[in-house]
Amino acid sequence: MAIKVGRGATAPPFMVMDVIAAANARQASLHPDAPGVIRMEVGQPGTGAPEGAVEAAMRALRTRQPMGYTEAFGRQSLRARIAEHYRQWYGLEVPASRIAVTAGASGAFPLAFLAAFDPGDRIALASPFYPPYVNILSALGMQPVIVETGLDTRFQPNVAMLDRLDPRPHGLIVASPSNPCGTMLHPGELAAIARWCDANGVRLISDEIYHGIQYDQPLATAGAASAHAVVVNSFSKYFSMTGWRIGWMVLPEDLVRPVECMAQNMFICAPHVSQIAAEAAFDCHAELAENVAHYRRSRDHLLRILPRAGFDRLSPAEGAFYLYADVSGRSNDSAAFCARMLTETSVAASPGVDFDRTRGNRFVRFSYCAAYADIAEATSRLAGWR
Numbered sequence: 064m065a066i067k068v069g070r071g072a073t074a075p076p077f078m079v080m081d082v083i084a085a086a087n088a089r090q091a092s093l094h095p096d097a098p099g100v101i102r103m104e105v106g107q108p109g110t111g112a113p114e115g116a117v118e119a120a121m122r123a124l125r126t127r128q129p130m131g132y133t134e135a136f137g138r139q140s141l142r143a144r145i146a147e148h149y150r151q152w153y154g155l156e157v158p159a160s161r162i163a164v165t166a167g168a169s170g171a172f173p174l175a176f177l178a179a180f181d182p183g184d185r186i187a188l189a190s191p192f193y194p195p196y197v198n199i200l201s202a203l204g205m206q207p208v209i210v211e212t213g214l215d216t217r218f219q220p221n222v223a224m225l226d227r228l229d230p231r232p233h234g235l236i237v238a239s240p241s242n243p244c245g246t247m248l249h250p251g252e253l254a255a256i257a258r259w260c261d262a263n264g265v266r267l268i269s270d271e272i273y274h275g276i277q278y279d280q281p282l283a284t285a286g287a288a289s290a291h292a293v294v295v296n297s298f299s300k301y302f303s304m305t306g307w308r309i310g311w312m313v314l315p316e317d318l319v320r321p322v323e324c325m326a327q328n329m330f331i332c333a334p335h336v337s338q339i340a341a342e343a344a345f346d347c348h349a350e351l352a353e354n355v356a357h358y359r360r361s362r363d364h365l366l367r368i369l370p371r372a373g374f375d376r377l378s379p380a381e382g383a384f385y386l387y388a389d390v391s392g393r394s395n396d397s398a399a400f401c402a403r404m405l406t407e408t409s410v411a412a413s414p415g416v417d418f419d420r421t422r423g424n425r426f427v428r429f430s431y432c433a434a435y436a437d438i439a440e441a442t443s444r445l446a447g448w449r
Contacts, residue, residue, distance in 0.1 A: 071202035072300035078105060078417035079126060082401065086411035087151060093409070101433065101441040104401075104411040106242060106384065108303040113347035116304065116340040118401045123339045130335040134324040137164025137311075137333055143331075145311055148345060150395045152274075155287045161314050163322055164341075166333045168272045168297040168310040170240060172199050175293045176210040176234075176330070178321040180205055183235040188222040190425070191387065191418035193242045193270070208232050217379050218387065220260045231263050237285070238270035240382025243418045243428040245306050247381040250283035257288035260362050267292040273308070274338045275351065276299030277382035278359055285314045293318065296336075301385070302344045309337040351418075358384045361431040361438040368442040373449065383436070384432040387415070393449075401427060408444040 082104045090100040111117075123130075134317040136142065139333065142159040149155045172195065180186060181202030188196055191214045197207045208228065212218045220237065237256060239248040247258065253269075260267040269285030269292055285292040297310035310333075314322055326332075344351075362380045369388070376389035394400035397414035405411050415426025431438050 070204065070300060073204040074198045075194075077369050078398075079194075079413045080185050082411060082413050083428070085402070085405060089405055089409060089411070097408060098440075100282060100405070100409045100411055101444070102435045103429045103431065103433065103438075103441060104413045106300070106430050106432060107305050108300065108354065108384075109434055110303045110357070110397055111186075111438075112307065112340060113302065113344050113350045115342040115347040115350075116302070119343035120336050122341040123336060128339075132340060133164075133332045133335055134160065135323055136364060138335075138338050138342070140339050141162040142311075144345050149284070149286070149313070150207075152282065153284050154392060155284065157286060157354045158312055161316065161319055163312045163314055163319075163326065164247045164333050164338060165310045165312060165326070166330055167299060167308040168270070170308070170330055170333070171193065171295045171297075171310050171312045172196070172268075173203065174325050175268055175295065175318075176200060176203055176205065177325055178318045179268070179293065180234055183232070184232040186236060187220075187225070187237075187265075188236040189218070189224075189241075190240075191243050191415065191423065192236075194237060195416050196236055207254070209420075212437055214378070214430075215379070218244040219248050219252070220256065222254065222255050225256070225259055232265055232267060235260055237266045238273075239283075240273040242273070242383060242424075243385050243389040243413070243415070244378040245385040246378055247277060247280045248283070249280060253283045254288045257285055257292060261289050261291060267296050267344065271295065272297040272381055273300050273383040276355055276358060278362065278380070280381050283345070284313075285304045291315050291317075294440050295421050296388050298341045298344060301351060301355070302341070302347075303351070304344065305338075306411055307337040307340060308396065309333055309341045357435060358432060359432075361435050362386075364435070364438060365429065365442065369448070372442060372445040373427075374427075374445070385428055386429045386431065387418075388427045388429060388433040389425055393422055397424050397427050400443065404445075404448070408448050410441045410444055 077300030294313040378387040
């Protein structure tokens with residue numbers, strides 16, 4: 064007799080993780096004297112946690128500070144520091160009681176989705192998208208509603224697109240700056256989407272984990288545009304603390320207690336030592352600004368050189384550390400294209416099929432958060448590759 068396997072077990076893989084495995088295998092196969100694999104497939108800052116954050120964690124460990132459970136929503140001092148961050152960056156007053164510290168943004172999304180929606184609910188999101196949005200929603204029995212976007216709207220949704228949705232979705236996920244395209248919703252655009260959501264009874268989930276890594280456009284948070292929005296952020300990207308698994312949410316009042324109860328049961332709390340480090344990271348903006356300047360330098364180099372290497376249709380690089388390249392002039396199979404690129408040049412990139420199930424075969428995502436020397440070497444290799 065067959066034993067039941069749950070529907071959630073059918074969730075597809077996050078394919079970039081498979082690319083990481085292939086890049087690791089390629090590196091292991093190379094002769095020690097051969098040029099190594101250049102990692103442009105993963106959105107992981109190469110800079111590591113800021114010095115002040117590391118020192119705070121080491122100090123806590125050396126003094127044997129107890130590292131037990133914190134409150135489900137995190138240490139009060141960290142939540143207060145996040146609230147101060149919103150005052151400083153956005154001029155927005157957010158009570159610490161509405162801030163939930165989570166085990167990374169990845170720990171925030173299922174909490175937000177379960178608190179805001181029911182199985183069967185329809186959640187809209189723009190394509191290309193961050194793959195776990197769809198995979199988590201599907202595993203929870205919710206229905207992703209894909210809104211196809213293009214270069215004409217910088218791969219971002221707008222109110223005209225949303226107005227065409229019939230029936231109206233129960234929720235909408237937006238991301239600015241976005242993964243995989245590195246584009247942003249400009250302040251007026253985000254405000255218009257938030258107003259549309261409020262007017263139509265649609266819960267807005269705003270992924271803001273790349274805030275701080277923007278180049279020429281001003282930042283805007285959905286928390287300033289709607290009292291009903293859920294804002295998700297993380298210490299992984301701007302704060303360069305991916306492996307520390309620490310993030311946060313700004314919750315509307317009606318979801319505070321529901322999310323807290325679920326967090327108590329599902330996660331207990333985010334890692335205590337990571338919370339200590341995260342609080343100290345807010346004192347490291349000078350070091351973090353240097354990281355952003357490094358990303359800008361790499362971005363500018365890629366925008367100048369990649370078109371000469373045959374990658375001449377690129378997304379506007381407004382924020383984050385990604386470029387989304389249309390390679391349809393060279394291949395209609397981005398997975399095979401990336402595999403060949405890895406084999407022949409030892410440059411790893413992510414195929415677009417991970418981010419767009421219908422058109423991603425024509426696109427490749429390049430991440431440029433590695434060392435600048437690696438980015439320059441990658442373009443040198445790609446310049447002579449066809």
